[in-house]
Amino acid sequence: MRELVVLSGKGGTGKTSVLGSLAVLAGRAVLADCDVDAADLHLLLHPVVLRSEPFFAGHEAMIRAEACTGCGACAPLCRAGAILAHNGSYAVEPLLCEGCGLCVRICPAAAIDFPSRRCGELYVSETRVGPMVHARLDPGGESSGKLVTLVRREARKLAVERGETWVLVDGPPGIGCPVIASLSEATGVLVVTEPTPSGRHDLERVLELCRHFGVPPSVCVNKWDLHPELTADIEELARAQGAQVVGRIPYDLTVTTAQVQGRPVVELKGPAADEITALWARLQAIGGASAIRA
Numbered sequence: 073m074r075e076l077v078v079l080s081g082k083g084g085t086g087k088t089s090v091l092g093s094l095a096v097l098a099g100r101a102v103l104a105d106c107d108v109d110a111a112d113l114h115l116l117l118h119p120v121v122l123r124s125e126p127f128f129a130g131h132e133a134m135i136r137a138e139a140c141t142g143c144g145a146c147a148p149l150c151r152a153g154a155i156l157a158h159n160g161s162y163a164v165e166p167l168l169c170e171g172c173g174l175c176v177r178i179c180p181a182a183a184i185d186f187p188s189r190r191c192g193e194l195y196v197s198e199t200r201v202g203p204m205v206h207a208r209l210d211p212g213g214e215s216s217g218k219l220v221t222l223v224r225r226e227a228r229k230l231a232v233e234r235g236e237t238w239v240l241v242d243g244p245p246g247i248g249c250p251v252i253a254s255l256s257e258a259t260g261v262l263v264v265t266e267p268t269p270s271g272r273h274d275l276e277r278v279l280e281l282c283r284h285f286g287v288p289p290s291v292c293v294n295k296w297d298l299h300p301e302l303t304a305d306i307e308e309l310a311r312a313q314g315a316q317v318v319g320r321i322p323y324d325l326t327v328t329t330a331q332v333q334g335r336p337v338v339e340l341k342g343p344a345a346d347e348i349t350a351l352w353a354r355l356q357a358i359g360g361a362s363a364i365r366a
């Protein structure tokens with residue numbers, strides 16, 4: 073089983089468009105949308121949900137009105153300002169509660185419950201190119217790193233059960249906790265970047281992260297022809313950091329047409345589709361070498 077994580081550093085570089093196309097080119101794969109804060113792979117692959125389950129992380133305080141004596145001891149101690157007084161009664165604002173549990177400990181009337189917090193929902197679905205595991209965080213839901221770990225675990229389990237070779241992961245943007253959760257123990261990373269100063273800067277940070285976790289990175293520059301000089305500079309940086317440069321995707325209005333139609337761009341003809349097809353061939357060709365560890 074090979075697990076390729078597609079990352080971008082910054083958002084909006086075309087990561088999901090590339091991942092959706094790789095899924096079509098792979099023919100069969102298990103897909104994992106780990107961009108749980110802003111999942112959008114479903115817009116291209118139209119999954120049919122087979123199973124869903126709530127995702128719980130941390131706790132939230134809830135005052136039982138019938139047990140609360142209105143002593144007011146809890147409100148000033150809550151550093152999140154989550155306990156609100158109204159006409160002598162007290163209630164916790166769930167969007168502000170950080171789940172520290174202090175109020176639960178100090179309440180003299182034991183009037184505060186501390187249940188697990190529901191943060192979102194996990195889905196196991198079927199698409200025309202294979203099963204897909206994805207998720208949605210509730211508004212204000214936290215612990216997206218934990219949810220990413222759950223999505224990946226489900227995807228790997230499915231790959232083993234169904235004997236699939238590839239797990240293709242749409243990773244979150246940035247380099248924070250959700251990215252680390254999507255990256256650790258992956259067999260390869262493809263970084264999709266763009267020829268802009270912020271694209272270059274964020275690529276550098278992602279490559280550093282890959283090096284830290286010992287995951288071999290490949291790089292492709294999307295819309296490379298918008299700034300050929302910066303593209304060359306980015307490719308030089310990538311090679312200097314030990315990454316393999318596996319493709320240059322040109323600016324192509326077909327990509328926009330595909331997005332409007334809700335389809336991966338390789339299902340339409342065009343220069344971007346051609347280059348992504350070549351890129352997939354290169355990724356497979358180096359599958360036994362350094363870029364993707366089997």
Ligand code: SF4
Pocket residue numbers: 135139140141142143144145146147162178179180181182183184
């Ligand atoms: S400390 Fe307990 S009893 Fe006092 S106001 Fe808060 S919830 Fe009510």
Ligand code: SF4
Pocket residue numbers: 132133149150151152153154155164168169170171172173174175176
């Ligand atoms: S659990 Fe912590 S953050 Fe939440 S209401 Fe109690 S004291 Fe405030």
